[in-house]
Structure formats: structure tokens, C-alpha cells
Amino acid sequence: SVLSALGLVLDLASGLLSGWLWPNGGSISLAMICIFIASYRHGLKGGLLTGFLVGTIQIIWAGGSYLIHPVQVLLDYPLPYMCVGLSGIFSKQVMTPNLKQLLFISLSIFIGCFFRLVCHVLSGMIYWGVDFIGSLVYNGTFMLIGMIVCIIITSLLMRNKFFLKTVNEE
Secondary structure, three states, X not given: OHHHHHHHHHHHHHHHHHOOOOOOOOOOOXXXXXXXXXXXXXHHHHHHHHHHHHHHHHHHHHOOOOOOOHHHHHHHOHHHHHHHHHXXXXXXXXXXXXXXXXXXXXXXXXXXXXXXXXXXXXHHHHOOOOOHHHHHHHHHXXXXXXXXXXXXXXXXXXXXXXXXXXXXXX
């Protein structure tokens, strides 16, 4: 819950900084960093739950401005952030500091961002009336930048012994 709350604060800050680049929605989501850390520390279930919390609370923050259909809401908010939590499938590999740790961090972040992108592209096509290429380009711009930023920041954070502790060790 603490990582969810921190993720929402980071997402609010990053939305303010990058919101002018994507006026129709989308931003470089720093909330994903907290979801990645939760998924590494608490596994797949912890990552999915953290992503669900972040995405669901964002619905409230949206204030109804981007809510047009229940399925669209799922594709734009809880489901994409739950997909970020899929990175928990590599929690054991990431939590073991060795030479392959950066590889598993990068791979897990790529997987989480890829499936989040799939959700946003589908929403763009189905509910916003954009063709596949247009939706992919629009959503892909902020997802690619967000993925790179998340790989860099998460890799640096996971080198810290504090982040390598799991719930059972605390």
C-alpha cells in the first residue's frame, strides 16, 4: 500500500511535467517504478495487486474526464497497471544480485510495459476511434520513454540493499 501511494504521488508529478506533451492522455508514468519494486519484493501477486490499486485509484483522480465505457475504463486504468505487475514473474532473478540482475530487470520492465501498451492500443482503437498505427504511435511514444526511464531508475534503486529486502526479511 505504501508503494501504491508513492506511485500515485510520482504519477501525479510526472503527469504535471509531461501532460502538455500528450494533451489527449498519456504521460511518462513514474508510478510504474513503484509497481516494479513491489513486484520484485512481493512476487507476481504483490505486483498485480499494487498495479490494480494504482490503476483503480487513478480512476478517481481522472474525475470522469476520460471515462466513456466500463470496458474502456478497465483498458485505460486498472488492467494496464496490473500488466506492469507481471514483472513479478522474475522477482527471484531480480532479487538475486549478480551479473544477470540488470538483464532480468530490463526484461521484466519490457514485458510489463509491452502488455500495458497492448491495453492502451486496444482502448485507442476500440473507444477513441484511432486506427492501429495511430494508436500504437501515440501510446508507444510515452510508453517507450517511460520504459527507458523505468529501466534506468529501477536498476539504480535495485542496487541498493534496502530494496533487495523482501517482506520476510524485514
